[in-house]
Amino acid sequence: MRRLQLLLPGPVSLHPEVELSQALPMINHRGPEFRELMRELTSKLQKLFGAERVALLTASGTGAVEAMVANFVERGEKLLIIQTGTFSDRMAKIAEVLGAEVELVEPAEGEGITAEELDDALKRSKASAVGVVANETSTGVVHKNLQELARVAHENDALLLVDAVSYLGGHPLDVESMELDAVASASQKALMAPPGLAFVAWGERAAEKMKNVKKKSVYWDLESYEKFYLEKYETPATPAVSLMYALNKSLDIIINEVGINGWIRRHAAFAEALNELVERAGGRVYPKRGWRSNTIVVPILPEGVKPSEARALARERWGIDVGGGAWKLKEVSIRIGTMGWYEEDVVYRALSFLAEIYKAPKGLVEELMEEYKSKL
Amino acid sequence: MRRLQLLLPGPVSLHPEVELSQALPMINHRGPEFRELMRELTSKLQKLFGAERVALLTASGTGAVEAMVANFVERGEKLLIIQTGTFSDRMAKIAEVLGAEVELVEPAEGEGITAEELDDALKRSKASAVGVVANETSTGVVHKNLQELARVAHENDALLLVDAVSYLGGHPLDVESMELDAVASASQKALMAPPGLAFVAWGERAAEKMKNVKKKSVYWDLESYEKFYLEKYETPATPAVSLMYALNKSLDIIINEVGINGWIRRHAAFAEALNELVERAGGRVYPKRGWRSNTIVVPILPEGVKPSEARALARERWGIDVGGGAWKLKEVSIRIGTMGWYEEDVVYRALSFLAEIYKAPKGLVEELMEEYKSKL
Structure with a gap:
């Protein structure tokens, strides 16, 4: 080879220590060694996302986006999606399959949406949630104005849901101070870990809304992830332990070394x-x-x-x-x-x-x- | 450590070669090296499941069960679940969240269900699908009579959906010759690979039914997995490549060495x-x-x-x-x-x-x- x-x-080449960490001995995901790993990882992810609530999923980025939409968008609710490429189309497809009403708004060629444009679109559409791909992996268009987009969304009583799969680690992001409502990401992009882990982080507004959104999935049930972490630093189902070793190592390099x-x-x-x-x-x-x-x-x-x-x-x-x-x-x-x-x-x-x-x-x-x- | x-x-200790294989260099999941890996793995999984149609998911076993139920049980349809422990309860929860009507039938203490008992239960309940945990990880109760259960299910116009997470690799299984309709499993049990990969295999009857079941998820859409394999030996979303290296190695040991x-x-x-x-x-x-x-x-x-x-x-x-x-x-x-x-x-x-x-x-x-x- x-x-x-x-x-x-994505995926990306890994630091040699990240590669090798995957070969560490397998451990019991209901035992003390695992809880220690989970505690470390959670605290690094919280720092990285600037959020208290971060669920670690065994899935691809698409899975994290599905989890985000499933938990924060009700069936029949209108979701406005900024159409910048393949991954905004995918979010639209996910939302439709999950029963949301989807409306697309397309920015100018080679650009993302401005806060003013979003404001117009929201006033027209009356959508109660906005979906944006922060960094469109298919076209290279990035939204550096997430904080402004969140402000406009909130002024229009909408939540801002962010696909940050190839954004997190490559651009500044902070769920709480930027007042983003929910953010989905994955391991195999700018976090320099192997593919197979994905995340959803969310803030207070989204947490409130989630209580009233009817469950659409057991696997993507973010409330159960939060419950498992808070109670015992475990995950509801068996997690990909060797990928967690790798992510823990790569986040060490990103946060502590570099x-x-x-x-x-x-x-x-x-x-x-x-x-x-x-x-x-x-x-x-x-x-x-x-x-x-x-x-x-x-x-x-x-x-x-x-x-x-x-x-x-x-x-x-x-x-x-x-x-x-x-x-x-x-x-x-x-x-x-x-x-x-x-x-x-x-x-x-x-x-x-x-x-x-x-x-x-x-x-x-x-x-x-x-x-x-x-x-x- | x-x-x-x-x-x-589960999870289990890994053969040293399986452990180390995870540290192989990362590759492009849209490139020729990946397709070769996928081709090898698919052919081994087909042999192991005795089925042409096997989807490889980045998920835990719970994810595979959710995928199975999502694709083969319609909303409002009645699913009869043999209650043998935690994992049959989990299947029931998944089915309920996905909109199915669930009925439980509990076998005698420390036993599974016999073909006769299933026949009675199906005649009473008129369910059009049966869910069974082939090997109950919580109680150690195993169903070695899957083939008979499938026959009875078919006589009652029902599909048999099997959670074989801790069964596959430890007991004889063959989707086609045993006429099982769908089987879910995972990497970290008797297949001796790290956790994070899961599978659904299905037969002709289930494939026919799937065409008419309304999609409930993009991530669990088995038709899209099948399409990606058939067209190009790829997966719809980014797969957990390093776990696939490990599974490929462990299946080599299981199928070719032992x-x-x-x-x-x-x-x-x-x-x-x-x-x-x-x-x-x-x-x-x-x-x-x-x-x-x-x-x-x-x-x-x-x-x-x-x-x-x-x-x-x-x-x-x-x-x-x-x-x-x-x-x-x-x-x-x-x-x-x-x-x-x-x-x-x-x-x-x-x-x-x-x-x-x-x-x-x-x-x-x-x-x-x-x-x-x-x-x-």
Whole structure:
């Protein structure tokens, strides 16, 4: 098996200590060793989400979004979803299957929604909940204005539900101080853990609402997760213990070794370097300035270059695995993740790969490497 | 971290190669390496379940049961559940939350249901689906008559839905030849993999029915799993790749190194030795003869011995972690799993532990060890 550096929209390459931690001996999830692990992990997740209430689910990010919608949106209730790509479409599908009435609002090309636009849309639609994909993994469009969106939602008596799967760890987030109502995320993106764990964090308003929302699932019942944690630091069903070892280790690195702000800066500096390279070499990236993600860069490929060709070049010449295009950009773009574990050479290789594709002027890669290093 | 031998109702201790396989490099779940892994795993799971249709979910066993009920039981439909312990109660709760009408039928103490009893119950209740926990992890009651139960269910125009979480790998099972309609299972029991993966396998009748059952979930939508496999050996959402490495390795050991029948025999021989010890030392096990599991042994403790004391003795003197009692047996029993990876000394230690508790005659442990070895 070749060890390719993953620069995907997720999963990501893991720190060697995170990889190895998965091989620790299996333990009883109803025993004292597990409770100690759960206690540690919970406290790190609470810090990361800025929330008291965080449920750890054995699931993918899609599962966490389903859990969020199931607990905070009643059947028949109207949910307004900001349509930015594949993952907002998925949230819409989840909500429909769970019996909500879904209305979509589409922002301008390559942009997210502004607070004013959301206010208009809510006044028109009378929806009582808003769903937003904070960082659209399919298009690279990010919402940095979550706090304002929450304010507008509350002014319109609506809850703000946030899919932060590829946002958390790559952008500042704090459920309580930003007054977000509920946030879903997952392990395999900017938290640098293997896939298989997912989370929902929620605040006071959402907790109040949940009491009156009819249960739609036992597996996604967040009240039972909260009860199990509070009573004994356990999970209602058997959790993925080896993935928890890995997450505990990766959060140690993120929170204690690098620091959350340093971790976010690391993503931002890498993403900026990649975006800069494309533009300074005369190319175009999909998201407009101000709406660009720290964790996913989406370059529109030059005429005549297919995503499959670009990806093959990345793998074969530069040893990096980048993602293909998605949603309506499927045939014209690639997606480069800036998440996970990498050493400096990986940044150099990713820049060199793009320099080759966009025929960048000589010296640009070196110049951007200097800028990158200065920002860390 | 102490390396305790887990003899729990699950999770289980892993073969060293299974443990280490989890540390393999992360790969793209939309790339060729993943498809190869998925192809291998699928073919092993198909062999193990005796079914063409097997969905691999990132979830616990509870998730798989929820997926099974969500896809094969319509809202408002009546589901008859054989009540044998905690996990049949859980299935009932899941079905109720998903909108089914649930009726319980309770077999005699320490027994499962016979085909005749099921026939009576179905004629009375007119239920169109039956839910049975093949191996009740809480009480150690096993249904070895699944094939007959399926026949009776079909004669009464009902589907048979089987929770085989701690049954698969420990007892013979074959969805197609036994004409079971749907079977749910999980990775962390007799398949000797870490927790976090779960499965639903289903046959032709269930596939036909599923077409007309209204979707209740996107995450549990088995039709979408089937579509993704058939089209490209991928999963709809991001799967737990490192757990799949482990399961692929453990199934290699079970299917190719030991052989499925040998694997089942291994559980049976260990369980028989433990049950024998208790009875020959004058104690009692909960399940009646004919209803005893190969994977979980449930001894009723001698008067005056508390489960917590027995468990502490097991850990401290014998280095084995056994489970506490559950359901109505919580205060009077322990549960000893015979699943996972162990060398012969573990069988000896488990027997010695029980010999101590039940004050067994001298030499009984050695005698039962000989019997055990002769059965492998």
